[in-house]
Amino acid sequence: MSFSIGIVGLPNVGKSTLFKALTKKQIDIANYPFCTIEPNKGVVAVPDERLSKLAEFSKSKKIVPTAIEFIDIAGIVKGAHKGEGLGNKFLANIREVDAICQVVRDFKSGDIIHVAGKVDPASDVEVINIELAFADLETASKHLSKLKSKLKTAALKTEKDDRKAAEFLETKIIPALENGILLRTFDLDEDEMKILKQLNLLTIKPMIYVLNVDESELNKPVEIEILKKEVVIPICAQLESELAELNSDEVIEYLESAGISMTGLDRIIVEAYKILDLISFITTGEMETKAWTIKRGTKAPQAAGVIHGDFERGFIAAEVINWKDLLDSGSEPAAKEKGLIRLEGKIYEVKDGDVCVFRFSV
Ligand SMILES: Nc1nc2c(ncn2[C@@H]2O[C@H](COP(=O)(O)OP(=O)(O)OP(=O)(O)O)[C@@H](O)[C@H]2O)c(=O)[nH]1
Ligand SMILES: [Mg+2]
Numbered sequence: 001m002s003f004s005i006g007i008v009g010l011p012n013v014g015k016s017t018l019f020k021a022l023t024k025k026q027i028d029i030a031n032y033p034f035c036t037i038e039p040n041k042g043v044v045a046v047p048d049e050r051l052s053k054l055a056e057f058s059k060s061k062k063i064v065p066t067a068i069e070f071i072d073i074a075g076i077v078k079g080a081h082k083g084e085g086l087g088n089k090f091l092a093n094i095r096e097v098d099a100i101c102q103v104v105r106d107f108k109s110g111d112i113i114h115v116a117g118k119v120d121p122a123s124d125v126e127v128i129n130i131e132l133a134f135a136d137l138e139t140a141s142k143h144l145s146k147l148k149s150k151l152k153t154a155a156l157k158t159e160k161d162d163r164k165a166a167e168f169l170e171t172k173i174i175p176a177l178e179n180g181i182l183l184r185t186f187d188l189d190e191d192e193m194k195i196l197k198q199l200n201l202l203t204i205k206p207m208i209y210v211l212n213v214d215e216s217e218l219n220k221p222v223e224i225e226i227l228k229k230e231v232v233i234p235i236c237a238q239l240e241s242e243l244a245e246l247n248s249d250e251v252i253e254y255l256e257s258a259g260i261s262m263t264g265l266d267r268i269i270v271e272a273y274k275i276l277d278l279i280s281f282i283t284t285g286e287m288e289t290k291a292w293t294i295k296r297g298t299k300a301p302q303a304a305g306v307i308h309g310d311f312e313r314g315f316i317a318a319e320v321i322n323w324k325d326l327l328d329s330g331s332e333p334a335a336k337e338k339g340l341i342r343l344e345g346k347i348y349e350v351k352d353g354d355v356c357v358f359r360f361s362v
Helices: 015-023 049-058 087-096 121-153 159-178 190-197 237-243 248-258 264-275 300-307 309-313 323-328 332-337
Strands: 004-008 041-045 062-064 067-072 099-105 207-212 232-235 278-284 288-295 315-322 342-344 354-360
Touching (some): 004 087, 015 067, 049 062, 067 264, 207 264, 232 264, 309 354, 323 354
Parallel strands (some): 004 099
Antiparallel strands (some): 278 288, 315 342
């Protein structure tokens, strides 16, 4: 199971600079047989401080973090939804990703050309979001006309769902998109989600914003009205690309001197993981300590299935303990003695930070 984040934004805002820095952190792909690496794709480890602590606890020989994929997408320009620039290819690329990371230029330094002639993050965000909304508008309108012509000939029994979908698109979705409203801000019920899901729309995908600022402005609060309710990560892409060249001791030294706990890149990875509603459970032992990705709400058998199909098919039960409880109890037998290791069945929802052992029989 691999999740991907598309890096989008206007041309020349620092997308590739950010992407290259990310790929310096590219994981040892031998551990991740599912991924084919293409030049604009990079698979990076999701930082997780719990793993090193558990590895020490279990005397593990290796640590295997979980990973997500970033895709560097060509810059978008005004009119992309009509095919301007690399419009169509760009939009096709975004359809494939699970979430969007929108890079917005706010750095003033250097003589880097801005496509609109001046640095104006709020206006840039608007341009991109309107392109995404208009691309969705086209998709939704096409689908609506298909539904309408189908309804003209449909038998009475089958038409109820189609009629409902057509009305929903016509009265709610299309007017919103015409006004440039992103669909992910909508409260949608299950039926409505189902209608939209098959359309593979862009503005329904979760999004984080990366504000590419000058290094001197890194600690300033973000005061951009349009981004008030959004997840915004200020970074300096150029600085991140320099940090990516350093070894881990040097990075720690830098973080301490700057008074921060994580590099901008790591924050992006962690936030991307969060907006995808992904969580990790952990397996730990002498061989390895390993994090596994699941969607929040996944039940124990399906979580087990992420490790191996047999674990799901032959699922019996899961032995579960929170990672911190395990560390605090000093040893596994001590945790067992205190009754902290629970036996959970098929309906148990695995939690973030659960350390699991699955019992199965095939
Ligand atoms: N001063 C400064 N320059 C930067 C920063 N980030 C990127 N740049 C420069 O801006 C230029 C464009 O950066 P890219 O990363 O290629 O931009 P892009 O968004 O990938 O551009 P397209 O692929 O054309 O859409 C390069 O010359 C970078 O060195 C930054 O944080 N500060
Ligand atoms: Mg680029």
